[in-house]
Amino acid sequence: KWADELLPSHVSFVGGNPLTGASVTEQKNASGHIFHNAKWAVVAPPDAPQHAIRALTDLIEAVGSSPVFMDSHEHDSFAAATTGLPAIVAAAVMNAVSTSPSWSEISRFVGTEFDQVTSPASADPASSQSAAATNSDMLVHWIDQLIERFQALREGLIDEEERFSPDGVVANSFVQAWEQRARLEAGIADRRPVTDERFTIPTAGEGMMGMFFGSRVARAMGGGKEKKKDATKYDRRRMR
Numbered sequence: 001k002w003a004d005e006l007l008p009s010h011v012s013f014v015g016g017n018p019l020t021g022a023s024v025t026e027q028k029n030a031s032g033h034i035f036h037n038a039k040w041a042v043v044a045p046p047d048a049p050q051h052a053i054r055a056l057t058d059l060i061e062a063v064g065s066s067p068v069f070m071d072s073h074e075h076d077s078f079a080a081a082t083t084g085l086p087a088i089v090a091a092a093v094m095n096a097v098s099t100s101p102s103w104s105e106i107s108r109f110v111g112t113e114f115d116q117v118t119s120p121a122s123a124d125p126a127s128s129q130s131a132a133a134t135n136s137d138m139l140v141h142w143i144d145q146l147i148e149r150f151q152a153l154r155e156g157l158i159d160e161e162e163r164f165s166p167d168g169v170v171a172n173s174f175v176q177a178w179e180q181r182a183r184l185e186a187g188i189a190d191r192r193p194v195t196d197e198r199f200t201i202p203t204a205g206e207g208m209m210g211m212f213f214g215s216r217v218a219r220a221m222g223g224g225k226e227k228k229k230d231a232t233k234y235d236r237r238r239m240r
Contacts, residue, residue, distance in 0.1 A: 012049055013045065014045075015041075018035060018041075018065060019040060019068070020035060020038045035065045036064040037065070040060045040067050042069050043071065077142075081142050084131060084138070084142070085142045087120045087131070087132070088143060089120075090117060091128070093118055094121045097114075152173070153169065153173055156170040182232040
């Protein structure tokens with residue numbers, strides 16, 4: 001929108017955002033290696049000429065990255081969820097706890113968990129406010145999503161039976177978060193189910209039998225491989 005309003009008609013605007021996942025907070029720590037094998041979001045307006053898009057994608061590929069095309073709404077929403085929302089959460093947690101009359105005593109308990117959650121609050125407040133203000137619609141959407149989950153957890157903790165239930169909202173919230181975090185760390189943070197079939201490699205004997213009888217029969221005749229435990233699924237038996 002701003003590009004249409006501010007740039008001359010003969011200038012083509014194509015947005016780009018390197019998705020490096022790196023935390024380079026100081027110039028001295030900058031490195032060209034962070035772009036290697038990284039994804040690079042490309043936001044091209046419908047009327048953007050091919051030569052303008054190509055100029056950006058050539059640059060992206062030259063530094064070892066791969067372009068990922070998306071529209072501006074997707075980009076802004078995803079950025080709000082992964083950058084803006086953590087900054088909001090950090091500010092809220094820091095302010096909620098530090099304004100307590102007991103903050104001087106509470107601060108002695110600060111450890112890794114509190115430090116990690118509130119670390120985005122160390123960013124320049126002017127930059128944080130600017131980022132939030134320029135993407136406010138998307139950020140409000142994700143704040144609403146967060147409030148819904150906070151409210152559900154609050155109600156679950158108030159209910160004595162619910163808060164101890166291994167299948168209640170409190171338990172489910174922690175299990176879901178644990179599993180999604182595990183999938184993120186494993187590089188499979190999409191919604192496709194992880195199945196044993198995707199990762200099971202047949203033995204040579206099963207492969208030969210599979211040519212004649214089919215893979216299922218071959219596995220049955222060959223005894224099959226022991227199913228590998230899915231490392232991204234939490235064992236709920238630990239909660240009972």
